[in-house]
Amino acid sequence: MKTSLIAAGLLTLAGIANAQSPVLTVYTYDSFVSDWGPGPVVEAAFEETCGCDLQFVAAGDGAALLARLQLEGSNSDADIVLGLDTNLTARAREAGLVVPHGLEVPSLDLPISWTDDAFLPFDWGYFAFVHNADMANAPGSFEELIALPDDVKIVIQDPRSSTPGLGLLMWVKAAYGDRAPQIWEGLAPHILTVTSGWSEAYGLFLEGEAEMVLSYTTSPAYHLIAEQDASKTAANFSEGHYMQVEVAAMLEGSDQPELAKQFLSFMLSDGFQSAIPTTNWMYPAVIPTDGLPEGFETLIQPSQALLKSPEDAASVRDAALQEWLTALSR
Amino acid sequence: MADRTQPLSLVGAGKAASAALLVVILGALLAVAATGTSTLRLGPSDWAALRFTVLQAVLSAAISVLLAIPLARALIRRRFPLYGLAITLLGAPFLLPVLVAVLGVLAVFGRNGLISQMMMSIGLPPIEIYGLQGVVLTHVFFNLPLATRLILQGWLSIPSEQVRLGHALGFGPSEAAQHLERPVLQAVLPGAFLVIFLICSTSFAVALTMGGGPRATTLELAIYQAFRFEFDLSRAAALGAVQVALCAVAVLAIRMVPTAPDGFGGLDATRLQLPKGGKWVRAQDIAVLLLGLGFLLFPILMILVRGFPFVSNLPDTIWMAALRSLCVAIVSVSIMLVLALPIATTLARFPTGWPHFAAALPIAVSPLVLGLGAFVGLRPWIDPGSVVLPLTAFVNAVMSLPFVLRSLVPELRKVDAHHGRLAVALGMSRSNWMRLIVLPRLRRAHGFGAGLTAALSMGDLGVIALFGSADRGTLPLAIYQLMGSYQMDAAAGAALVLMALTLCIFWIFDRGGRFNAAV
Structure with missing residues (x-):
């Protein structure tokens, strides 16, 4: 009894000591902080050097992050938002949420040039529909997918809450422009369900609830490398694939601006970037010194990369969303 | 003072409490309206949400009521071992947290559920659960028992003389159906239909988990999405206004039909002797009972079976929640x-009088609309996120008030009628009247009401989903987050914990009320 009391006292003291080291709060999406995601590795690596307590807070999927920050306003504990993408940066800036990082940016291994003064990229990839390699008549374009029998199902994510969902909206818009509503009407009968986040959609696919799921060209690498399972592949669409560049930024309301800057510069160093390919299963923004892991060379390479500028993405978003809602609510 | 005919009581406090209720609810509605009306323009998807809300509520209510007719008939006609347990089972879904039921229904009817597995093993395609069918199925799971209980109570209102007269005239099942059952159904069904319609029209958690995207979005879900996904307060508020209007129409309709019994009273059907019919009728009843009770029992059993192995491995965050x-x-x-x-x-x-209006108001207002009103109303003063738990407790209390009042008010009328005059003649003080006469006689109703409130509160996924966060979340929110990251095993384990806690807390309050009760 006595020892347990002493132990409890010591634990409390340890808790107080811990509470005295500064806390850096990072809002991110759910899968980033899952046990198999980058969160635990990144946390351990950063805490080794920062003398701080790095706390990840999972706030739903990427696009819901933005709403969460707006909802909390100046009351937010968050210092950094990590996991928005270029389709959302203009909105976040307009809402006055982020501040310039003021850092010297190292050279980036992105397919595009990077000039943003507030957002820094941490990884990138291409959206793609992932399916089992043995799927009969796997589609090679949106139109081939539409032409498949209605009982071939896909799972997609809600563009209002999820960055892959929003990415698909932009993908269809970038590839088809004014024909986007027709494409959505054609896809509608194939959509098993619309989930609010990526994790749930991918889980449904893995459980066999649907033939295909909206994910990334890099997702099959997870099965190949982590599970030695070559049975998953991504469909290569002839329209080209929309690109996602995932970003982080320091928040206007942060009470730890120096620590936040330190984190952002750590984010582009090897300690963070080397974790990305095999935990977040994306291409790192800065290729680590060891290069990409073996297995990444097997992934499909899109014939064309599609990406709207942040301003374009923001300006078409509302109209595209209405088209999506209208087509899918019939 | 001598001209009083009723003892001193809490009328003053009651008016104050009713006024407070009125102010809070109307205040929340005003806050919503003030935010929403400036841009009250609904797009095609919003109209689709309204259409879907009405469609699924009509279907859910119609199917629940239609299936309840044969089930109630079989329960009246047949006696079997564990009859009391079956009747208790009919009360369980009302207490069951929505997410628990959703997980249970998924485990039975989902693509990987029992029935789909069986269908696939004989070469049939699996059931598509997401969308309208999933939402309606889950609503029927909740409301079939309610409809059945309402019809059973209707049966109990038949004077026993009529039943005996039927016997004397040699009624068979078809005559009984025409002369005994039909009047019961005519009296009960419209009210039962409308009550279930109202319950389903404010459905949020079911549509959230069983809906299949924009095609299957209820108004409540659309409010949540506008708020949580886009932080578009004026759109959320505009949708909230539509939701309130829909509920108001349903409540007015309920007022216009004969009031249905409330469905919670004890069911003492043992003395009703109906013609039992021949072998064929008997077989039919047995089939109905097996299917009906199986439909209610299997999802609950599946939660037990699926969740049990994972309870011991649940993370601390679940226990904190x-x-x-x-x-x-x-x-x-x-x-x-x-x-x-x-x-x-x-x-x-x-x-x-107006307190009646105030007391009925929570039925017409959905928890999400109240939560939304609280958010926009409180935001200029405090961080609404920091008071989300007290707010959840308050909204849940308000939401359960109409149910509690339904059992308290008749008891109070009885106490006044039986003991009021004597108490006045004795010049009993207010505290003695309350302490010695009223409270002991209300113990049962209070205990039941407290149990009901606690159970509804335990299972609530409303306000907390709107602006709660994981570190301040309740157990239903934690379960939803587990489902969101597709950790279905952990979700089933947590759902089992939630179910056990909910039934326990209901039982403790309900028993506590009966223990040593005066009546």
Whole structure:
């Protein structure tokens, strides 16, 4: 009894000591902080050097992050938002949420040039529909997918809450422009369900609830490398694939601006970037010194990369969303 | 003082409590309206949400009521071992947290559920659960028992002379159906249909988990999406206004049909002797009972079976969330107890008047609309996120108030009628009247009401989903987050914990009320 009391006292003291080291709060999406995601590795690596307590807070999927920050306003504990993408940066800036990082940016291994003064990229990839390699008549374009029998199902994510969902909206818009509503009407009968986040959609696919799921060209690498399972592949669409560049930024309301800057510069160093390919299963923004892991060379390479500028993405978003809602609510 | 005919009571406090209720609810509605009306323009998807809300509510209510007719008939005609347990089972879904039921229904009817597995093993395609069918199925799971209980209570209202007369005239099943059952159904069904329609039209958690995207979005879900996904307050508020209008129409319709019995009273059907019919009728009844009770029992059993292996491995965060849920439930019960007795006293003393309007108001207002109103109303003053748990407790207390009042008010009228004059003649003080006469006679109703409030509060996924966060979340929110990251095993384990806690807390309050009760 006595020892347990002493132990409890010591634990409390340890808790107080811990509470005295500064806390850096990072809002991110759910899968980033899952046990198999980058969160635990990144946390351990950063805490080794920062003398701080790095706390990840999972706030739903990427696009819901933005709403969460707006909802909390100046009351937010968050210092950094990590996991928005270029389709959302203009909105976040307009809402006055982020501040310039003021850092010297190292050279980036992105397919595009990077000039943003507030957002820094941490990884990138291409959206793609992932399916089992043995799927009969796997589609090679949106139109081939539409032409498949209605009982071939896909799972997609809600563009209002999820960055892959929003990415698909932009993908269809970038590839088809004014024909986007027709494409959505054609896809509608194939959509098993619309989930609010990526994790749930991918889980449904893995459980066999649907033939295909909206994910990334890099997702099959997870099965190949982590599970030695070559049975998953991504469909290569002839329209080209929309690109996602995932970003982080320091928040206007942060009470730890120096620590936040330190984190952002750590984010582009090897300690963070080397974790990305095999935990977040994306291409790192800065290729680590060891290069990409073996297995990444097997992934499909899109014939064309599609990406709207942040301003374009923001300006078409509302109209595209209405088209999506209208087509899918019939 | 000598001209009093009724003892001193809590009427003043009751008027104050009713007024407070009125101010809070109308205040929240005003806050919503002020935010929403400036841009009250609904797009095609919003109209689709309204259409879907009405469609699924009509279907859910119609199917529940239609299936309840043969089930109630079979329960009246047949006696079997564990009959009492079957009747208790009919009360269980009302207490069951929505997410628990959703997981249970998925385990039975989902693509990987029992039935789909069986269908696939004989070469049939699996059931598509997401969308309208999933939403309606889950609603029927919740409301079939309610409809059945309402019809059973209708049966109990038949004077036994009529039943005996039927016997004397040699009624067979078809004559009984025409002369005994039909009047019961005519009296009960419209009210039952409307009550279930109202319950389903404010459905949120079911549509959230069983809906299949924009095609299957209810107004409540659309409010949540506008708020949580886009932080578009004016759109959320505009949708909230539509939701309130829809509920108001349903409530007015309920007022216009004969009132249905409330469905919670004890069911003492043992003395009703109906013609039992021949072998064929008997076989039919057995089939109906097996299917009906199996439909209610299997999802609950599946939660037990699926969840049990994972309970011991649940992370600490789940237990913390469970603790928060228990605290919310207890605070909710306390708030309800403070409000209910004074308001019930006022309602019992005055058969009409504005307190009746105030007491009925929570039925027409959805929790999400109240939460939204609280958010926009509080935001200029404090961080709404920091008070989300007290707010959840308060909203849950308000939401359960109409149910509690339904059992308290008749009891209070009885106490007044039986003991009021004597108490006045004895010059009994207010505290003695309350302590010695009223409270002991209300123990049962209070206990049941507290149990109901606690159970509804434990299972609530409304306000907390709107602006709660994981570190301040309740158990239902934690389960939803597990489902969101597709950790279905952990979700099933946590759902089992939630179910056990909910039924326990209901049982404790309900038993506590009966223990040593005066009546």
